[in-house]
Amino acid sequence: MTSLMKTTFGEYIRHLRTEKDLTLTQLAAKLNLDSANLSKIENGIRDFDEKRLPKLARIFGLNIKDLREEYITDLLGKKIYETNCSKQLLKVAEEKAEYRRIRNKNLQTEKTV
Amino acid sequence: MTSLMKTTFGEYIRHLRTEKDLTLTQLAAKLNLDSANLSKIENGIRDFDEKRLPKLARIFGLNIKDLREEYITDLLGKKIYETNCSKQLLKVAEEKAEYRRIRNKNLQTEKTV
């Protein structure tokens, strides 16, 4: 994990784009996307589609793993915000994730028996 | 927050249901739901629809706030699990949620100016 942005993913894209002096139209074309929709993504009205992450990484020369982390932390951050989830509750959520991990591991071994 | 279950929401429903000796058909009827689909929900194949939480709370005499917490922690737990999000990354996600909270608050005040 490299240093992750404390911004939304849309704002992050805008940051990357303006840094490279690209217009919405230019970047949208590279992403095979409508510029109006890219505008909405940057402004948080629409979500960036996960399937375009590899392309985005290539365009800006970013490590795909890092970018995906940027993406999923935004995704979860948004959910945490939307559900009004406190830190305490988030801890419970993490425990439930752990429960799923263990349960899934057990299912794997059950199959082989 | 009362004690939250370290199980999936589906398993929790099954727990509540069997405890009260209800069949899938009986509970499904109370929830205005197909019993086959309730079965899938309990087995984690489908998701419980949030709009039915109040009904579920009434049926089992549960506090709706607590139940909703049970629900959202399951929701987030599932996402954390699915995205393979580490504790470290989850911390980042929480920071991004905080960023959204602050940003939203600022937007509110901007409007009044």
Place this chain on the structure above:
DNA sequence: TATAAATTTGTCAAAAAATGACAAGTCTTA
């Protein structure tokens, strides 16, 4: 200021995902 480019906003059809409904299967148990 005029105008051209850049961005935003609104809308709608198409695609994708979630849900409801039902048939047919398996598993339990009385």
Place this chain on the structure above:
DNA sequence: TAAGACTTGTCATTTTTTGACAAATTTATA
């Protein structure tokens, strides 16, 4: 072994997401 309980599979319907385009508004610059 028959009935009830549960599971699985499928498909039509509904809802949500996405792509596409027109028409704004805003910004930059000649």
